[in-house]
Amino acid sequence: MFDRIQGVNLDAQHPLSAGLTADSRLITAYQGSRPDVTPVWFMRQAGRSLPEYRELRVGTQMLEACLTPELASEITLQPVRRHGVDAGIFFSDIVVPLKLVGVDVSIVAGKGPVLGKAVRTAADVAELVALDPAVLDDALAPIREAVTRTTDELGTTPLIGFAGAPFTLAAYLVEGGPSKDHIHARTLMHSDPEAWAVLMAWTAEVTGKFLRAQILAGASAAQLFDSWAGALSLDDYTKYVAPASALAISHVQDLTYETRSADLAADPESVRNSVPIVHFGVGTSELLKAMHDIGADVVGVDYRVQLDEASRRLGGNVPVQGNIDPALLAAPWPVLEAHVLDVLEKGRTAPSHVLNLGHGVPPETDPAVLTRVVNLVHDASAEQNSVR
Structure with missing residues (x-):
């Protein structure tokens, strides 16, 4: 499935190039092959529901x-x-690159991103795009450091980098904040x-640079979130x-890594692979194929459509999350368990499946439930695969 344009190999020390994460359950599934155990991670697993997170965030x-x-x-x-998930998702926010490029934006507790000025006219757009995305080459240094620190600790567990899709960023900019x-x-x-x-070309450049910085620093996969495309x-x-979403992910499509067969004597040739790209949107059941067509390898599916139907709409040949x-x-x-098992079964209609939520972890979620779900997914999928 990875037949994109030839690009530049990641550094030899990158977790993918070094062989730490290239054969992980997550990357295997993202590449379209079904691992022995279905991988699982949760959107918004970093923070929110964890008491250790709330303690760490006091005063910050x-x-x-x-x-x-x-x-x-x-x-x-x-x-x-805590949970034993199969991937880390980088803790950040989609408006971070906006902040770093010079946009007046803050995150208000209980509300979300709020802009100092809404971008409503052509003159407003011209004023905004005068902020040069090139400043991010230096301004993203804290992001690169955080990713490297994280991947050094994760070892063989892959880190997923993420960014907001251009439309979602543009929606915040034009609305001046969240909107229904x-x-x-x-x-x-x-x-x-x-x-x-x-406006869309500018947001694509800004968020594309944000995503690229995370991959170059050590993330093993990229996820583009389009929260408002629905x-x-x-x-x-x-x-x-x-077109703007395609432009955003073009910032990471040229990043590749090489893998070699375990039996070098029988197969000495190396294989060049692209970093897998996931595209997820909220309320986007009718857009799934179009979201895949921008150049994504994996499509994230929210809870509004069942996975077997999502896979059918995608043509039956696209990995789903x-x-x-x-x-x-x-x-x-018992209700949750039955639901998880049903999601696992319907995920088998796709070439491969990464189990996740159909949106983010609610803040009031009992962390013990998430851990229990991870164990259920691992045990049930291993048993499913052993009898098929």
């Missing part, structure tokens, strides 16, 4: 924590230690397509959003 603002390498690394590692319908963003999209295209029709997504309903994490264990 969200963006400050994201930009303090020691804190970001420790928060990323906490759920890996993103009506101002959708209005700008149609009323001034030229200004919209300029507000769009398929036509609008394809015309006004997909998902999609436990987060609401069921608080249900009685």
Whole structure:
């Protein structure tokens, strides 16, 4: 499946190049092969529900924590230690690159990202894009340090880097903060397509640099989050959003690593692989194929569509990730257990499956439940694979 353009190999010390994570359950599944045990990790597993996270965050603002390498690394590692998940997800926020490029943005507790000024007109867009994304080459140093610290500790457990998709960043910028319908963003999209295209190209560059920095520093996979794409029709997504999302992931599509057969005498040739890219959106059941078509290798599926149907819409040949309903994490264990087993079974319709939530971990989730889910997934999938 990895037939992208030839690029530049990752450093020899990178966990993929060094052979630490290349054969992990997660990377194997992302590459389209089914490992002996289904890998599992949870979106928003870093922080939120963990008491050790809340203790660590006392007196520290969200963006400050994201930009303090020691804190970001420790928060990323906490759920890996506690739950035994098959991957770490880098603790950060999608607006971090906006902050570092010079945008006036803060994260307000209980509300989310809030912008100092909404970007509503062509003049506003021109003012915004005057902020040069090239400054990120130096400004992302804390991110690179945090990733390296984390991967040094993770060893053979892969770290997933992530970034917000251009539309989600643009929606925050135009709305000035969170929104239920993103009506101002959708209005700008149609009323001034030229200004919209300029805005989307800029957000693609900013978030693409953020993602690339994480991979170069040691992350073994990339995930592009489009939290608000579900507000769009398929036509609008394809015309006004997909090209920018493709531009964003182009920042990591040229990054490759080499693997060799365990039996060098029989097969001395090395194989060049691309870093796997996952694309996830919320409420995007009707957009799944278009989201894959931007150049992603794996499609994350939210809880609104079952995995067998998602796989059918994707053509039956695309690895999928998902999609436990987060609401069921608080249900009685027999209910949750049956749901997890059903998700595992439906995930078998795809070439490979990484079990995850169909959105993020709710803050009130009992951490012991997440650990129990991890054990269930590992045990049940191992048993499934042994009898098939």
